Amino acid sequence: MTARAPARRPRRDSELDDVTLRRAQAGDEQAFRALVVRYQRPIWDACWRLTAPVGLGHRAEDLTQDTFVRVFRALPSFDLRGPAKLSTWIFTIALRLTLNELRRARPEPAGADDALELIALAPSPRRARESREAGDRIAAAVGLLPSGARAVLLLRDVFDLDYEEIALALELDLGTVKSRLSRARAAVRTRLIAEGVVP
Amino acid sequence: MTDDDRLDLDGWAAPPVPPALVDRVLTTVRGRPVEVAPRPPRLRAWQAAVVGGAVIAAAGIVVAVWPRTPPRSAGRLTTTAPTATQLADGTDALAEAGVEFAWDTAHGLTRVDHAAGTVTYRQTGDVALTVTTPAGVLASDHATFRVEVPMKRELAIGAAGAAIATLVVVSVYEGRVTATPAGAAPQTIAAGNQVTLSAGDPPPPPPVVTVARAERNQARRDEVARAIAASRVRPRPMGGGVTAATIGGAAPAAAPVALSKDDIRAGVKDVAPMLGECFDAELARDPALGRSTVTVHFTIDSAADIGTVVTAGDLDIPGVLGQSADFRECLGATLEAMVLPPLGDGGQVEVTYPFVFAPTEDEAETDAPAAHDPDDAPDDQAPAAAPRPRRTVAAEKPRPAPPADTAAPPPGQTARDLIIAAQSAAMNSQYQRALALAEKALQAKPSKADAQRAVSVAALSACRARQRAKAKTYYERATVTAKNTIRAACLHASGFDPAP
Numbered sequence: 001m002t003a004r005a006p007a008r009r010p011r012r013d014s015e016l017d018d019v020t021l022r023r024a025q026a027g028d029e030q031a032f033r034a035l036v037v038r039y040q041r042p043i044w045d046a047c048w049r050l051t052a053p054v055g056l057g058h059r060a061e062d063l064t065q066d067t068f069v070r071v072f073r074a075l076p077s078f079d080l081r082g083p084a085k086l087s088t089w090i091f092t093i094a095l096r097l098t099l100n101e102l103r104r105a106r107p108e109p110a111g112a113d114d115a116l117e118l119i120a121l122a123p124s125p126r127r128a129r130e131s132r133e134a135g136d137r138i139a140a141a142v143g144l145l146p147s148g149a150r151a152v153l154l155l156r157d158v159f160d161l162d163y164e165e166i167a168l169a170l171e172l173d174l175g176t177v178k179s180r181l182s183r184a185r186a187a188v189r190t191r192l193i194a195e196g197v198v199p
Numbered sequence: 200m201t202d203d204d205r206l207d208l209d210g211w212a213a214p215p216v217p218p219a220l221v222d223r224v225l226t227t228v229r230g231r232p233v234e235v236a237p238r239p240p241r242l243r244a245w246q247a248a249v250v251g252g253a254v255i256a257a258a259g260i261v262v263a264v265w266p267r268t269p270p271r272s273a274g275r276l277t278t279t280a281p282t283a284t285q286l287a288d289g290t291d292a293l294a295e296a297g298v299e300f301a302w303d304t305a306h307g308l309t310r311v312d313h314a315a316g317t318v319t320y321r322q323t324g325d326v327a328l329t330v331t332t333p334a335g336v337l338a339s340d341h342a343t344f345r346v347e348v349p350m351k352r353e354l355a356i357g358a359a360g361a362a363i364a365t366l367v368v369v370s371v372y373e374g375r376v377t378a379t380p381a382g383a384a385p386q387t388i389a390a391g392n393q394v395t396l397s398a399g400d401p402p403p404p405p406p407v408v409t410v411a412r413a414e415r416n417q418a419r420r421d422e423v424a425r426a427i428a429a430s431r432v433r434p435r436p437m438g439g440g441v442t443a444a445t446i447g448g449a450a451p452a453a454a455p456v457a458l459s460k461d462d463i464r465a466g467v468k469d470v471a472p473m474l475g476e477c478f479d480a481e482l483a484r485d486p487a488l489g490r491s492t493v494t495v496h497f498t499i500d501s502a503a504d505i506g507t508v509v510t511a512g513d514l515d516i517p518g519v520l521g522q523s524a525d526f527r528e529c530l531g532a533t534l535e536a537m538v539l540p541p542l543g544d545g546g547q548v549e550v551t552y553p554f555v556f557a558p559t560e561d562e563a564e565t566d567a568p569a570a571h572d573p574d575d576a577p578d579d580q581a582p583a584a585a586p587r588p589r590r591t592v593a594a595e596k597p598r599p600a601p602p603a604d605t606a607a608p609p610p611g612q613t614a615r616d617l618i619i620a621a622q623s624a625a626m627n628s629q630y631q632r633a634l635a636l637a638e639k640a641l642q643a644k645p646s647k648a649d650a651q652r653a654v655s656v657a658a659l660s661a662c663r664a665r666q667r668a669k670a671k672t673y674y675e676r677a678t679v680t681a682k683n684t685i686r687a688a689c690l691h692a693s694g695f696d697p698a699p
Contacts, residue, residue: 009290029229032225034222036224036225037221040220041216044216044217045213048214052213055619055620064216064220065223068224069224069227073228135211136211139211142208142211153206157207158208185205185206189424
């Protein structure tokens with residue numbers, strides 16, 4: 001774990017090819033399946049990372065699914081020649097849904113079955129202790145950020161979106177994106193340094 | 200700002216994408232029925248998630264595919280899980296967990312009395328639909344709409360004077376809904392809009408004296424808690440004190456840092472004045488209260504990296520005093536405000552602690568009944584001007600050290616908050632903490648559904664923490680469905696069978 005730029009950043013999945021996209025827009029189920037397969041990982045990842053640090057991780061799946069349902073409905077109106085890449089457009093839908101959920105939702109317990117399954121699948125305490133040494137501390141530090149700042153930080157430092165794409169997705173001014181990102185990074189870094197995760 | 204400023208968050212990995220997410224998305228968008236045939240618990244959980252998510256996005260579609268009960272002319276429903284019900288031909292209701300409603304269909308009209316919880320209604324047929332909520336009446340015009348009514352517990356809080364009005368949120372997906380709030384003009388809610396209705400009369404404010412008292416106490420508690428915390432930040436003498444083992448009489452395998460009797464005594468002494476305030480408040484209500492011996496049980500559960508968690512357990516309070524919910528709550532909250540050193544690398548100590556409360560002889564000069572450590576005064580000394588909790592510690596055996604616990608403290612004291620915290624802790628493999636929180640939730644008067652959740656979490660957490668006795672106890676209290684999962688998980692992860 002380091003606070004400096006790593007040698008290689010995780011990159012967004014490459015964009016869906018135009019032919020498949022047009023077929024999906026025309027209602028082709030196989031093409032839409034390909035779209036979901038292509039983008040489900042980053043969208044799930046974003047929904048989970050935004051919700052889990054504040055105890056709402058059990059909603060990530062619903063939010064991911066909801067995102068693609070909305071994508072399906074709005075896909076015919078997506079303009080291939082518009083300002084947003086398809087990935088940014090889908091991110092926008094996911095982020096708005098998730099941020100709305102975070103604003104609206106009071107934490108609710110997971111359903112009994114969901115909770116039981118998640119607990120049953122949790123790793124052993126020893127393994128969990130080992131794996132959360134860094135991960136949980138990062139999650140805790142990120143979880144302290146306001147949801148808007150958390151979204152900016154994740155979009156930039158995890159999903160590698162450009163500032164312009166982040167501004168578009170979150171409907172923010174470019175300056176706001178940068179200032180939020182700066183503050184978010186400083187806050188997380190300070191916390192991680194204090195905890196000894198970062199030297 | 201440059202890329203050199205980037206944070207590397209790779210060490211924080213998201214879990215894998217839930218299995219078959221693509222299939223569920225396609226099933227939903229195509230409006231195909233969701234598979235509901237009996238499956239192992241894992242698949243049932245995913246189905247619940249499928250439908251739960253779809254409600255938010257496409258209520259109409261989901262209502263259409265949900266397995267429905269046959270239409271009935273009238274009925275009453277209290278749900279503990281998402282449930283779809285056909286109220287009349289062309290009228291469906293999808294109720295989430297925690298819903299209470301009743302309906303009656305006659306003469307081309309379905310009347311619903313929606314008392315609590317969240318329900319999505321879909322009315323497509325010719326049978327009219329009206330929904331009466333605590334904040335007004337809703338009339339559907341071939342609409343699909345969602346109605347969110349605060350749970351009964353939240354309503355009760357409001358009624359108790361927490362100044363929370365009963366707010367009903369109506370979201371219309373299709374068609375139109377006419378809302379007539381109590382004492383106000385009707386308003387039409389078109390598709391795509393959301394309106395919040397407020398009950399006409401907000402709950403009465405709490406008595407001024409009570410509020411002032413509560414605020415004063417809270418402020419004082421905060422102040423004392425800070426002072427205690429500050430006083431605890433001091434180097435511990437190497438090798439000093441008595442180990443946790445000596446409290447219970449049986450040495451654990453490893454207890455690198457000790458929690459001594461003196462620590463517990465000091466912690467109790469710190470909160471004793473606040474315990475006295477609890478009694479003082481009761482005395483103000485009933486000046487006839489006499490001397491009373493109260494036996495409290497609390498659990499000290501601790502991990503080196505987070506400090507100590509004190510969980511109040513049973514409170515044996517005799518007589519009139521025992522009938523006061525406020526007194527019980529006050530005692531429990533005060534005990535849980537206690538700040539103690541950690542038990543080192545984990546461990547658990549159960550403490551039984553009798554207190555003697557008695558009215559002061561000279562209340563005018565005493566802010567509140569005070570608590571004294573018996574070491575400060577001989578045991579044979581009669582209670583002086585202030586009531587004197589006579590302390591005896593009967594600590595039971597410490598348990599093996601639990602895993603390190605890094606979960607944040609629970610966000611609140613309600614049963615639901617505690618369950619959320621328990622689930623979160625358990626999902627992060629912090630089973631000792633999860634068990635403690637779930638048990639605490641069960642003591643916080645949870646709803647029936649929440650109690651089932653808490654029992655399930657407690658059973659599975661106890662199992663994975665290898666606390667067999669508790670695992671068996673909570674397993675017995677679990678629902679039949681949950682038992683299957685708990686048993687399988689216990690056998691798989693911990694190697695023992697919680698079933699008798």
